Structures are given as structure tokens and as C-alpha cells.
Amino acid sequence: xxxxxxxxxxxxxxxxxxxxxxxxxxxxxxxxxxxxxxxxxxxxxxxxxxxxxxxxxxxxxxxxxxxxxxxxxxxxxxxxxxxxxxxxxxxxxxxxxxxxxxxxxxxxxxxxxxxxxxxxxxxxxxxxxxxxxxxxxxxxxxxxxxxxxxxxxxx
Amino acid sequence: xxxxxxxxxxxxxxxxxxxxxxxxxxxxxxxxxxxxxxxxxxxxxxxxxxxxxxxxxxxxxxxxxxxxxxxxxxxxxxxxxxxxxxxxxxxxxxxxxxxxxxxxxxxxxxxxxxxxxxxxxxxxxxxxxxxxxxxxxxxxxxxxxxxxxxxxxxxxxxxxxxxxxxxxxxxxxxxxxxxxxxxxxxxxxxxxxxxxxxxxxxxxxxxxxxxxxxxxxxxxxxxxxxxxxxxxxxxxxxxxxxxxxxxxxxxxxxxxxxxxxxxxxxxxxxxxxxxxxxxxxxxxxxxxxxxxxxxxxxxxxxxxxxxxxxxxxxxxxxxxxxxxxxxxxxxxxxxxxxxxxxxxxxxxxxxxxxxxxxxxxxxxxxxxxxxxxxxxxxxxxxxxxxxxxxxxxxxxxxxxxxxxxxxxxxxxxxxxxxxxxxxxxxxxxxxxxxxxxxxxxxxxxxxxxxxxxxxxxxxxxxxxxxxxxxxxxxxxxxxxxxxxxxxxxxxxxxxxxxxxxxxxxxxxxxxxxxxxxxxxxxxxxxxxxxxxxxxxxxxxxxxxxxxxxxxxxxxxxxxxxxxxxxxxxxxxxxxxxxxxxxxxxxxxxxxxxxxxxxxxxxxxxxxxxxxxxxxxxxxxxxxxxxxxxxxxxxxxxxxxxxxxxxxxxxxxxxxxxxxxxxxxxxxxxxxxxxxxxxxxxxxxxxxxxxxxxxxxxxxxxxxxxxxxxxxxxxxx
Numbered sequence: 109x110x111x112x113x114x115x116x117x118x119x120x121x122x123x124x125x126x127x128x129x130x131x132x133x134x135x136x137x138x139x140x141x142x143x144x145x146x147x148x149x150x151x152x153x154x155x156x157x158x159x160x161x162x163x164x165x166x167x168x169x170x171x172x173x174x175x176x177x178x179x180x181x182x183x184x185x186x187x188x189x190x191x192x193x194x195x196x197x198x199x200x201x202x203x204x205x206x207x208x209x210x211x212x213x214x215x216x217x218x219x220x221x222x223x224x225x226x227x228x229x230x231x232x233x234x235x236x237x238x239x240x241x242x243x244x245x246x247x248x249x250x251x252x253x254x255x256x257x258x259x260x261x262x263x
Numbered sequence: 264x265x266x267x268x269x270x271x272x273x274x275x276x277x278x279x280x281x282x283x284x285x286x287x288x289x290x291x292x293x294x295x296x297x298x299x300x301x302x303x304x305x306x307x308x309x310x311x312x313x314x315x316x317x318x319x320x321x322x323x324x325x326x327x328x329x330x331x332x333x334x335x336x337x338x339x340x341x342x343x344x345x346x347x348x349x350x351x352x353x354x355x356x357x358x359x360x361x362x363x364x365x366x367x368x369x370x371x372x373x374x375x376x377x378x379x380x381x382x383x384x385x386x387x388x389x390x391x392x393x394x395x396x397x398x399x400x401x402x403x404x405x406x407x408x409x410x411x412x413x414x415x416x417x418x419x420x421x422x423x424x425x426x427x428x429x430x431x432x433x434x435x436x437x438x439x440x441x442x443x444x445x446x447x448x449x450x451x452x453x454x455x456x457x458x459x460x461x462x463x464x465x466x467x468x469x470x471x472x473x474x475x476x477x478x479x480x481x482x483x484x485x486x487x488x489x490x491x492x493x494x495x496x497x498x499x500x501x502x503x504x505x506x507x508x509x510x511x512x513x514x515x516x517x518x519x520x521x522x523x524x525x526x527x528x529x530x531x532x533x534x535x536x537x538x539x540x541x542x543x544x545x546x547x548x549x550x551x552x553x554x555x556x557x558x559x560x561x562x563x564x565x566x567x568x569x570x571x572x573x574x575x576x577x578x579x580x581x582x583x584x585x586x587x588x589x590x591x592x593x594x595x596x597x598x599x600x601x602x603x604x605x606x607x608x609x610x611x612x613x614x615x616x617x618x619x620x621x622x623x624x625x626x627x628x629x630x631x632x633x634x635x636x637x638x639x640x641x642x643x644x645x646x647x648x649x650x651x652x653x654x655x656x657x658x659x660x661x662x663x664x665x666x667x668x669x670x671x672x673x674x675x676x677x678x679x680x681x682x683x684x685x686x687x688x689x690x691x692x693x694x695x696x697x698x699x700x701x702x703x704x705x706x707x708x709x710x711x712x713x714x715x716x717x718x719x720x721x722x723x724x725x726x727x728x729x730x731x732x733x734x735x736x737x738x739x740x741x742x743x744x745x746x747x748x749x750x751x752x753x754x755x756x757x758x759x760x761x762x763x764x765x766x767x768x769x770x771x772x773x774x775x776x777x778x779x780x781x782x783x784x785x786x787x788x789x790x791x792x793x794x795x796x797x798x799x800x801x802x803x804x805x806x807x808x809x810x811x812x813x814x815x816x817x818x819x820x821x822x823x824x825x826x827x828x829x830x831x832x833x834x835x836x837x838x839x840x841x842x843x844x845x846x847x848x849x850x851x852x853x854x855x856x857x858x859x860x861x862x863x864x865x866x867x868x869x870x871x872x873x874x875x876x877x878x879x880x881x882x883x884x885x886x887x888x889x890x891x892x893x894x895x896x897x898x899x900x901x902x903x904x905x906x907x908x909x910x911x912x913x914x915x916x917x918x919x920x921x922x923x924x925x926x927x928x929x930x931x932x933x934x935x936x937x938x939x940x941x942x943x944x945x946x947x948x949x950x951x952x953x954x955x956x957x958x959x960x961x962x963x964x965x966x967x968x969x970x971x972x973x974x975x976x977x978x979x
Contacts, residue, residue, distance in 0.1 A: 150953040151843060152939055153889035162936065162953050163947065167600040169945045169953055171936040200935045256937075 120216045123239075124193070125246055126206045128176045132246040134213065134239075135204075139195045139251055143209055146190040156256050157183065160205060165194065167258040172203040173254055178228035204254070212247070215239050220248060273585075275314045275368045279651070281308040282361050286654045289357055293350040297338070302345075306335045313361065314500060321367045323361075327378045331356050331784040334385045338822045349388050356381050358658055372630040385665040424455070424486050427494050430508040432480035437504035444481060448499045455487025480506075588684075591644050595831050598634075598641045599928040605634045605947035642829050646681035649736070652677050652691060656698050656725055663702040670709050670719055671702055672829070676726035682734050683829040686806055690736075690826070693799040697738045697822055698723065700796070705742035705820055715817065717741065734828055745814040747771045754780065772812045797811055804960075805832060807850050830929070835956065836904070837923040841886035841896075844954040845918070846927055846946055851907045853913070855921060858882075863898045871895075873903060873915045880905065882915045883966045885957065906959050914963045929956070941965060 123134035149172045150163030158177035162169050172192060177183040184190065184205055192203040220237040234254065235247040269490035288305035313328035327768060334353070337343035345353075359381050366373040429451070433444060451457050455861045459481055466478040485494065491511055498507050609627050653675045664671040682690075706712075706721035713719055724739040749767060754774045766774075778797040803810045808826035827833065827850075836855075862874045863882060871882040882903065886892045896917070903915040927946035930953070932939060943958035 145952065148952070149892065150945075152936070152955070153891065153941055155939070162932070164603075164951055164953050165945045167596070167603065167930070167947065169930050169932055169935055202935065 120214055123213050123215055124209060125211045125213055128165045128179060128206060129181055132244050133249050134246050135195060135249050135251060137212060139197065141194040141201065142194055144192050144194065146186045146188060146192060146205065152237045159256065168201065170194065170201060170203045172205055178254055179234060180228060190243065195251055202255065215240055271319060275364065277315065278312055278364045281312050282364065283651050283654050284308045285357050289350065289353050289939055292345050295829050297345045302339050306339050309335055312364065312654060319330055324363045324367050327360060327363055327382060330382045330385050330592035331360060334388055343388065343467040350704065352388060356385060392420065424488055426512045427485045427487065428510045428512055429483040429484065429485060432506040433477050435475055435477045435505050437501050438477060442501050442503065445496060447501065448483065451483060454489045454494060455485055457483055457485045459483045464503065522861065560564065572770055595641050598638050599831065602634050602928060603941065603947045604865065607951045610949045625658050641709065642831065645683050645829065647684050647687055648679050648681050649687060652687050653725055655691065659695055659698050660702060660723060663699055667703055668708065669702060669706055669721060671706060671721045671723060674722055676725045677728045680727035680729055680734055682826065685830050686826055689802065689806055693802045696799050701738055701740040703739035707743050734826050736824040736826065737821055739819060741819040744816040744818055744820055745772060750774055772814060775812065809847060809850055832926050832928055833956065835925065835927050836921060837925060839920045839922055840918050841891035843891055844948060846954050846956045847904060847959065848956065849924065851906045853907055855902060855904050858898050858903055860899055871898065875905065880913050880915045882917055883962060884917045885962065888962055908960045908963045916959065
């Protein structure tokens with residue numbers, strides 16, 4: 109009883125974690141609509157490099173963001189084993205291209221620590237917090253900042 | 264939404280329909296078709312608006328509608344003849360009524376003088392003959408008896424107390440519309456002494472009772488000195504929503520004199536060849552006293568045709584439903600998915616090599632036919648006839664004819680042609696503008712027309728027709744036609760073309776569509792307010808349409824609009840550009856060609872032009888322009904599409920190859936991403952992949968260095 113109460117107070121949430129290179133990242137599971145395999149995307153003219161293009165998600169035009177590229181790593185060379193996390197941010201639905209989904213974790217909101225002050229601009233812009241699980245550090249990604257700025261405004 | 268607000272909205276929607284009916288009816292009355300049905304339809308329209316307006320306390324509307332209705336009633340009962348002068352007033356009254364409805368709905372100022380003026384005018388028309396005794400109503404009653412030579416005494420229903428037996432059985436719709444039996448009965452009781460009996464025999468057991476059904480019926484006996492029409496008037500507002508059966512029983516005479524019942528029946532059948540023989544036959548049959556008597560007054564009553572009509576209207580109302588547009592759009596989207604999925608399935612089966620199996624390929628073909636059928640049927644839901652749009656135009660013509668002192672007749676054809684609702688909505692402004700132009704610039708004044716050997720009355724013809732999957736709307740006038748030398752002179756004066764330009768007739772006609780062109784020497788307040796034909800052309804193009812002019816000097820001009828039937832699909836050419844598949848809207852493409860060596864010239868460091876039939880047209884490499892390749896491709900290796908952009912400029916777009924020409928379903932790119940310059944929307948091809956639809960105007964703008972903010976966003 110006590111435990112449930114404390115969990116409710118702390119606002120425990122579930123996060124879906126994935127790996128980019130050797131680092132672990134996660135997003136709130138409530139914003140994830142589905143996870144699907146990679147399919148070739150149609151390029152968009154003059155779009156930023158991390159926008160891989162658009163794919164057909166059952167009739168919806170879904171923009172794909174290469175998360176590694178967006179976070180400043182080397183762009184992904186997508187293969188059939190890569191996955192797309194379809195996530196909702198605001199009114200838009202975006203697909204995040206990642207290597208693989210690793211786990212679903214349970215974490216109380218008060219266990220999420222503020223992002224340490226680091227030099228990487230990408231890290232500061234897209235990581236809203238970090239959390240420790242076992243011997244790993246997992247960074248929580250802010251979905252809303254992933255889309256190109258002018259596009260977000262236009263839409 | 265607030266329920267009251269919803270009802271209010273429905274009322275105004277219905278008002279629109281009624282106003283349309285009203286206008287159509289008045290116009291056909293003006294043409295001389297003043298049959299009962301038309302007059303009744305017109306009367307009903309005004310009457311319904313008045314009724315609804317009363318419920319919403321729209322007093323100005325009620326007041327005006329009432330005067331209007333009174334005049335119409337006079338026409339209906341034959342006291343007023345629908346003379347041309349009166350019809351003109353009526354049409355203007357219809358315009359004022361429409362304005363009053365609009366003001367009541369959207370708020371805004373309304374000049375009371377206008378309505379008062381017309382109220383005075385209408386009263387003037389209806390007032391004068393009012394002084395005459397209401398002979399016409401009395402006549403048919405008296406005449407037959409005189410002809411038959413019968414004693415009038417026997418049938419005298421007189422002003423004494425009459426007894427009416429009223430059978431009233433409400434349909435569920437009556438309750439749905441907020442009417443109530445109690446109120447009607449209370450109303451009846453004001454006419455005389457009333458006794459009401461409620462029939463409960465039809466009420467089912469509780470288990471079988473449907474709460475929204477109507478099970479009760481009433482039988483009322485009314486003794487009153489009022490005539491049948493007055494009694495029927497009580498039920499005026501529930502007409503068609505109930506089974507109503509009013510029988511007038513003359514309690515004093517009838518039981519003793521059964522043989523006399525035949526008389527009214529004979530009288531009712533005006534054309535009975537031999538009344539005496541008829542009477543004999545009828546007399547020998549077993550008489551059914553109340554029924555036969557009832558039939559006579561009912562035939563005479565002026566309401567009768569209206570009642571039959573109302574029955575018809577009730578039936579029509581049951582055949583249509585109001586559906587939220589969002590739901591229809593969702594259905595259309597889903598069907599779009601279905602079409603794409605079907606195409607994907609077919610392609611996959613082909614790839615899997617299963618075509619050899621006859622049953623699979625037959626099944627696939629059936630599926631394809633079915634999906635096409637479904638798609639067409641669903642598109643048809645959004646389609647609406649252009650009639651209301653055309654009806655609005657007749658008003659515009661009237662107003663402009665008045666303002667310019669010209670005598671104009673608008674002839675409409677093909678009002679039943681159906682187009683997507685959005686197309687109709689977005690067509691109103693350009694069409695208004697073109698109609699204004701036709702009357703203001705196209706038609707001559709009556710004197711000039713007579714001098715030219717034409718009838719003084721000019722004619723503007725507005726027609727719609729389906730032609731090969733598109734709708735073609737034509738606005739034709741029989742005026743003076745386009746003076747090409749004048750057009751050219753103006754274009755040169757305004758610096759739109761060089762003074763020594765050699766232009767073909769078609770090219771000169773197309774100068775009208777250039778921004779900044781206006782032929783009217785003096786700017787009138789009707790047309791030529793700076794909103795030119797270029798705006799018209801752009802709005803038509805934004806709808807995926809094209810506009811063209813044909814003109815014969817002295818015989819008039821015709822503007823033709825060719826529009827897609829729907830905005831959900833688009834005819835496109837599927838092309839390959841730097842490994843990407845793109846769709847180019849077919850309506851933009853004039854022709855396709857393969858450039859030969861020596862036809863392409865460099866112009867400056869970064870531009871190319873292509874020589875086409877002696878002229879030079881900018882050549883745009885689509886792949887380079889969209890950033891799909893870093894360097895220009897060899898023009899000789901590709902195909903060029905000659906396109907026309909807004910403002911009538913031509914450009915040649917270079918693509919690698921043309922793959923296909925097909926109808927594609929338009930998908931929004933903005934919904935999940937945002938606007939991409941040079942791209943109008945997206946679509947999904949048969950292989951399930953997304954292809955982008957090119958915004959040709961934006962590509963050309965961009966290439967010519969101007970910042971492009973094209974309005975050709977196909978999907979929002």
C-alpha cells in the first residue's frame with residue numbers, strides 16, 4: 109500500500125530504451141505508437157540530412173528521422189534489421205530510425221536527473237534528463253525538439 | 264456544440280435550400296410557368312423561412328417574409344396575376360430576403376430602407392386587388408350548382424355551427440421537430456367547442472414499446488363556425504408529419520338526407536359528363552355519409568394541393584440525410600487507402616508470379632473493379648450539383664444589369680452537373696467575377712446592340728457539362744467580343760509585352776490573364792477593381808483547373824473552365840528524376856518532347872533555354888532544382904515537359920523519364936511534416952512507396968530566383 113502510494117506520488121513511468129552506437133537512450137512509452145521494420149524512404153527535397161524522407165504508414169505520410177544523425181553521430185546505414193519507432197509528438201507523428209530497441213524500463217519521475225552540463229550542443233538540445241539503471245546511464249530524449257525548426261513552425 | 268446553436272445552424276442551412284427553391288420557382292414563373300406546383304413551391308419556401316425565423320425571434324426577417332408571403336398567397340389564390348412587373352419585384356424581394364437571412368446568420372449591417380421599400384412595393388401590388396371581394400374562392404362553389412340547376416338550399420353549409428371530426432395521428436417526426444399534440448388541441452379549442460378522445464389501442468406492451476415511436480392518436484370533435492381551411496390551418500406546421508383526416512359533418516342536415524351526399528361528389532368531378540346519370544349510379548350504391556361529404560369541401564379547399572405537395576416533400580426529406588462533412592472525408596480517405604492497397608496487392612501478386620493462376624487474377628480484377636466502384640460512389644457523396652452556384656449568378660446578373668443599364672438575360676444549362684463541394688465553394692468568386700465581366704465588358708448597351716442588328720436584350724449563357732472525367736463550365740456572352748488590337752495596345756502601354764511583339768490571336772486573348780491587365784478604360788465599381796482575370800485564372804488553377812477563351816468579334820466571347828471533379832485525386836504524370844519518382848499534375852503540362860541536340864542553349868552562367876518552334880523557353884532541370892543531384896544532367900538524356908505557370912508563362916521541365924500517366928490519391932505532407940518548397944503534396948504509388956507531387960509553379964519561381972510561396976497546396 110505504502111509502496112503504491114509512493115509510486116503514484118513519484119509518477120512512475122515506462123520508457124522504451126534503445127541503443128545508438130554504445131550509448132543508451134529512451135523515450136516515454138506513452139508517445140510510442142508502434143515499432144516497425146525499416147522500409148526505404150522517399151527523399152524530400154532540400155530537407156536536412158537527418159530527415160531520411162517519408163514512408164507510407166498505412167496511408168499516412170510519415171517523416172523518418174535518423175536519430176543517430178540528429179544526435180550528432182555518424183548517419184545510420186539502414187538495413188532490414190533497423191527499426192523505426194513511430195512516435196507521437198503534439199499533433200504530428202514521426203518515425204525515429206534506430207539500430208534496435210533494447211528494453212522497456214520502469215522509472216519513477218524523481219529518479220530522472222537533470223542533464224549534466226556537457227559541451228555537446230546536440231546532447232543539451234535533445235536530452236531532457238538522464239537516469240541510471242544497473243550500471244548504465246540512459247538519456248531521455250525530448251521528441252518535440254527533433255523535428256526541423258522551420259518545419260515545425262510551418263505545420 | 265450548444266444544441267440551440269445546432270438547430271439554428273440547421274435552420275440557416277434549410278434557409279439556403281429554401282432560397283434556392285424560391286429563386287428557381289420565381290424564375291420559372293417569370294418564364295411564364297405559373298402552374299400551381301411552382302407557385303406553391305415558392306410560397307412554401309417563404310413560408311418555411313418565416314416559420315423558422317419566428318422561432319428564432321428574427322423579427323426583421325419575419326416581418327419581411329410575411330409581406331412577401333401575403334403577396335405570394337394572392338398569386339396562389341389567383342387574386343394577383345404574375346405579371347412581369349410583379350415578378351421583377353418578387354425577384355428583388357427574394358434577393359432582399361436572402362440578404363436578411365445572411366444578416367441574421369452572420370450579423371452585420373442591413374439597410375432597412377431596402378426592405379421597407381420592397382415591403383411598400385409588395386403591399387402596393389397585393390393591396391390594390393385586395394379591395395375586390397374574394398369572389399374567386401366563392402365561385403367554384405356556387406357555379407356547379409347553378410349549372411346543375413339544383414336547389415342551393417340542400418347544400419348550404421352556411422355560417423352556422425359546423426361539426427368537424429378530426430382524426431389526428433402524429434408520426435414520430437412530429438415529436439422530433441418539437442411539436443406537441445396538446446398545443447394543437449389547445450389551438451383547436453379556440454375555434455369552438457372541442458371534445459377530444461385519445462386512442463390508446465395501438466400502444467404496445469412495455470416490453471415492445473419503442474420510446475421514439477408514436478403510438479397515440481386522437482379523435483377530436485369540433486363544433487365551430489369556422490370554415491375547413493381555418494381548421495386545417497391549425498395543423499399547418501405539422502403538415503406531412505402526421506396522418507390528418509378532417510371531416511366536416513353537417514350535423515343538422517346530413518343524417519336525414521342521405522341521398523344528397525351525391526351532390527358534392529358530382530360537383531367535385533367537374534368534368535362529369537352527365538351529372539344526372541352519375542347521380543343515379545351513385546344513389547343506387549350504398550352511401551357512406553361522412554366520407555362522401557368530406558371529400559367535397561376538401562377538394563375545394565385551397566390548401567389541398569399544398570397538402571399533396573407536402574406529402575411529396577416529406578418523402579423527399581426521408582430520402583436525404585445530413586451528414587457531417589468530416590465523416591464523409593474520413594470515408595473518402597479510407598477509400599483512398601483501399602485503392603492504394605489494392606494497387607499494392609496487385610503489384611505484389613504480379614511480382615510473386617502468381618498471375619498464371621487464373622482464379623487469382625480474376626479475383627484481383629474483380630477487386631479492382633469493386634474498389635473503383637466504391638471510390639466513385641464515395642466521391643459522389645461529396646459531389647453536389649452546381650445549381651445553387653448558378654442560382655447565385657442569376658442574382659449577380661440582375662444587379663449588374665441594373666447598375667449598367669443593360670438588358671440581360673441569364674440562361675443556365677446543365678445545373679444538374681455534379682462537382683466536388685469544395686470545388687463549388689471555391690468557384691463562387693471567380694465565377695462571379697467572370698459573370699460581372701461578361702455583362703459589364705462583354706455585352707453592349709441596348710442602343711449599340713440594335714445598331715449591330717442584335718436583339719436589345721443581351722444573353723449570358725452559363726453552362727456546365729461533364730466531359731471526359733472533368734467538368735467544363737462555360738460563360739458565354741453574345742456581346743461585342745474581344746477587340747484584339749485594343750487588348751494588344753493596352754498590354755504594350757502597360758509594359759506587359761514589348762511593342763514589337765508578334766502574337767497569335769490566342770496569345771493576345773491570353774493577355775487578359777496577365778496580372779495588371781484591365782481593358783475597361785474607366786474603372787467602374789462593378790468590374791475592374793484591380794481584381795483582374797489573373798486572379799480568376801490563379802484560383803481556377805489552384806483547383807487544378809484550366810481556363811481558356813474563345814472570342815468572335817461582334818458575336819461574343821466564351822470563357823471555358825475545365826475543372827477536376829474532385830480534389831481528392833489528381834491526374835498526374837509519373838516521372839523519374841534522379842532515382843526519385845515524382846508526379847507532375849497533368850493540368851499543368853502542355854506537351855512533352857525529347858530535346859534534340861542544338862536546341863538547348865546556355866544563357867548566362869547558370870541558366871539554360873530550349874528553342875521551341877522559334878521561341879526560347881527556360882529549361883529547368885527538376886532533379887537539380889530539387890537538390891536530388893548536385894550537377895545539371897545532360898538535357899539530351901532526358902525528356903522535357905512544357906508547362907504553363909500562373910501568369911501564362913511557359914517553362915520546360917527536364918525529367919529523366921516518363922513512366923506512367925495515372926490518377927493518384929492526394930496525401931498531405933503538411934500533416935506530419937511541413938511544407939516543402941516545390942512540392943504540392945504526396946501520394947502513394949502502387950508499390951506502396953510515397954511519391955511527391957511537384958508544385959510546378961513553385962519550381963519555376965524558385966528557378967527564376969524569386970522566392971516562391973505558391974498557393975498550390977493541394978492538401979492542407
